[in-house]
Amino acid sequence: MTTRARHSHHRRPGRPREEATEQAITAAARQVLADKGVARMSMEHVAARAGVAKSTLYRRWPSKVELAVHAVAATFDEIEVGDHGSLAADMRSGIEEAARLLRDPSTGGAYAALLAESARDPEGVGTQVRESLSTRLHALVATSVARAIERGEIQPDMVDVDLLADVVVGSVMHRSLATGVPDQAFVDGLIELLADVAYARLHRAAVAASAARATD
Amino acid sequence: MTTRARHSHHRRPGRPREEATEQAITAAARQVLADKGVARMSMEHVAARAGVAKSTLYRRWPSKVELAVHAVAATFDEIEVGDHGSLAADMRSGIEEAARLLRDPSTGGAYAALLAESARDPEGVGTQVRESLSTRLHALVATSVARAIERGEIQPDMVDVDLLADVVVGSVMHRSLATGVPDQAFVDGLIELLADVAYARLHRAAVAASAARATD
Amino acid sequence: MTTRARHSHHRRPGRPREEATEQAITAAARQVLADKGVARMSMEHVAARAGVAKSTLYRRWPSKVELAVHAVAATFDEIEVGDHGSLAADMRSGIEEAARLLRDPSTGGAYAALLAESARDPEGVGTQVRESLSTRLHALVATSVARAIERGEIQPDMVDVDLLADVVVGSVMHRSLATGVPDQAFVDGLIELLADVAYARLHRAAVAASAARATD
Amino acid sequence: MTTRARHSHHRRPGRPREEATEQAITAAARQVLADKGVARMSMEHVAARAGVAKSTLYRRWPSKVELAVHAVAATFDEIEVGDHGSLAADMRSGIEEAARLLRDPSTGGAYAALLAESARDPEGVGTQVRESLSTRLHALVATSVARAIERGEIQPDMVDVDLLADVVVGSVMHRSLATGVPDQAFVDGLIELLADVAYARLHRAAVAASAARATD
DNA sequence: TCCTAACCGAGACGGTACGTCCTGTCTTATG
C-alpha cells in the first residue's frame, strides 16, 4: 500500500515474514474474541492458540486493540453487497446483513468495544476502526444507494448516504446490544420506515413537478 | 435505587454507611471514567481519588462494571424530557439531548463499552445497562411520543416507539463514535427523515379515510 | 529499624504480612539460586516454587537483585565465629569457614555476581551487598582480631583489620572461582603466610623493645 | 588465539572475514560493557553500536559470555609486567597495576561477573575466563617472582606463586568491589604485609643456616 | 569466466523473563 512498496518488486531486506503466521494469528484471534470479547481477549492466549510467540504478535500489531480491529475486520470482510435489482431489495438485503453480523454478540460486542476505544484515541485506533470497520458497514447502504442512482430509481440529492448509513447501522447495532435481538419484525419496521421516507420524498417531488407544470 | 434501604426505619445493625462516601465515589468514578474510559478506569484509581478504601467500593458494587454503570447512569440522570408543545419540537429536543450526551467521547465511549460488556453477560450486566442506561435514552423518544398521543397528534398504531427509539439513539451513537460528531446538519437531516415518515403515514391515513368516505 | 517503628508497639495498619511467606520465598530463592545462579534465577520460577504470586515478591523486594542479596545473606547468616582460644586457631577457623562458604560454586558465584552488580550501582545494591554480605565475611576476621586484642595477644596497631579481611576473603574467593578449589594445601599456605606476618611484626617489636632497653 | 588459522596458507574457501569488523565489535563491546556491565550488555546493542548484523557476532563468538570474555581480555591485554630491578619494586608495580585495572568498576565488575559465570560452567566459560583473564592477572605476580628467582633474590621453595597471586589479585579485587576503592594506603598495607612475609622467611632461613653452621 | 563456499545485512521467529498494573478477596485494627 505504501508508495515505496507499490512500484518496487524488490523484496524488503531480511528474512521475509512467514505467510501462514498471519492467518494463524487472525484465526486464533477471531476465536478468542468470540469466546471472551475484546476486554478478556489476551495476547498470551491468542499467541498460544496460534502456536506462535507473543513477540510475533507485537511485531505485526502494536497492541491488543489493533489486533482486535484486524480480527473483527476479517469478519466484516465477509460482507457481500449483491445486486438484487432494486433499491428496496438491496436495502432489505443490506439491513439483514447488518443484522446478521451484529446479532452475534461476539461481533456486535467487539464492534461496540472498538468504537469505545476509538473514543479514547480518535486518531490512532479511531482511524483504523473507521477505515476497516465502520466504512465496511456503511458500504452496506452506500453501494445500494449508488446502484439505485445509477438505475435512475432516485436522484442523488434525495438522500444523504452518510446519514442513512448511520441510521441503518446504528439502529441495528443499538437494537442488537441494548434492547434485544434485531428480529424479523424489527427489520420489517425499519424497512417500512425507510420506505415511507422514500414515499414522502418521491410524492413531494411529483407534487412540485405538477405545480411547476401548472404555473407554465 | 437504594431507596428501599433509606426509607426503612428498621435500621441494619452495626455502623451505618457513611452518606457522603457514595457521592464521593460516584464523583471520582465519573472523573476517572472521563479521563480514561471504562477499560482503563481502575478501582484502585477511583478509590484513591475518592479518598476511600478499595473494600468500600466492593462493599457497594460487586465489580468494576457495575460501578461504571452507576457512574454513567449518574450522567444520564441529567436527562430532561421537557414538554415543548408539539411532537416535532419534542423530537428535536430529544435528538439534540441525545447528541449532547453522546457527543462527549467519554460518555459515548463509556456507553458503548458498557453495551459491549452487556453482550458478554446479557442477564447480569445487560439487565443493569438496559434498566439504568438504555431505557433512560429511550425515554427521550418514548415520552415525546406518549405526549403526542395524549395530545391527539398521532394515533398509537402509527408508530413503533421501541423501533423509533433505537433508530434515534442508535443513529446518534453511531455517528458520534464511528463517523464523526453529530453536528447540526446531521441532527437536521435526522429530524427531516423522521418528519418524512410522519408525513407519509399521515398522508396515507388521510387518503385511506377519504377513500372510506367515498365507498359509503 | 526505623525510628518510628522502634518506639511504637502499634502495628502498621492493614493486613499484616503472612509470616510464613518470607521464609518460603527465601527458601525457594536459595534453591533456585543454587540451581541456576543469579543471572538465570527468575522471579517467575522463585514465585512458583514458593507457591506465591509474583506480586508478593515485588511487594517485598524491589527487584531480582535485592531478593538475591537477601537469599545469599540467609546463607551467610549461618556464619559462626566461635572462640577457639587463640588468634591462630580463630584465624584458621575463619579461613576454613570462608573456604567452606565460597567453595560451593553456587554461593561463591552468587557472591561474585552480586559484587558485579554492586559495581553498577554502588549506592543502592552496593550498600546492601556491603552491609549484608561483605561485612558478614569480614566479621570472620574482624572478630578474631578483636578477641586477640582483648586477650592481649597482639596490639591494636599491629594489624589493619580491614586490610586483613580483604586479604583473607579476597584470596579465598579468587582461588574458589578463578584458580581452583581452596583445598587444604591452599588454606595451610594462607595461614602460614599470615603467621609469618605476625612473626615478623612480633619479632620486630621485640627487637625494638630490647633496643630501647639498651638505650636506657 | 586465532594464530593457527592466520598462519595457515590453506585459506578457507569462501569470502574471507572482514578484518575491520572484529575490531569494531570489540570496541563496541568494550564500550557497552563499560556502560552497562555484563548482565545488561546485549548482543543487539553491541551489534548496533558496531554497525554490524547480529549474525556476524554469533558467527565469531558462540554466545554473549564469550564475547564479554573477549572484550575484557582486550582490556587485560594492556597489562605490562616491566622489570623494575628488584622483587620489591616489581611487586609494588604489579599490585598497582592490578589496582589500576580493577579499580575501574566496569573492568572489576565485568571480571567478577565472568567469574560468576565460570562458577556455573567451569569447563566451558570457566576455562576461557581462566586462560584469557585470570592467568593474565596472575602473571602480574608470577613473572615478578620468576625474575626474582633468576636474580637469586629468593629461593624457589620460599614462595608458592599460585597462592601469592590469588592473595594479591583476590585482595585487590575484593577491596575494589566490596569494601572500597584500593587507595594508596591499601596498596602500601598490602605491600608491607608481603614484605613482612619475606622478612620472616629470609630471617628464619638465616637462623637455620647459622644453626646448621654451629652444628658442624 | 563461471562456480562455490563463506561472508554480511537485515530482520523474522520461538522463547523467556522482566517489572508494572489491576482485579477481586482476605485479614487486620479501629470507629
Next chain:
DNA sequence: CATAAGACAGGACGTACCGTCTCGGTTAGGA
C-alpha cells in the same frame, strides 16, 4: 457492621533479549 489499610493469588500487559533461522546480495579462490 463500616471503614482504612494493605497483603495476597492470579493474570495480562508491553518490552527487551537470546540464539536461531532465512533471505538477498557480496567477495574471494579454484575449476
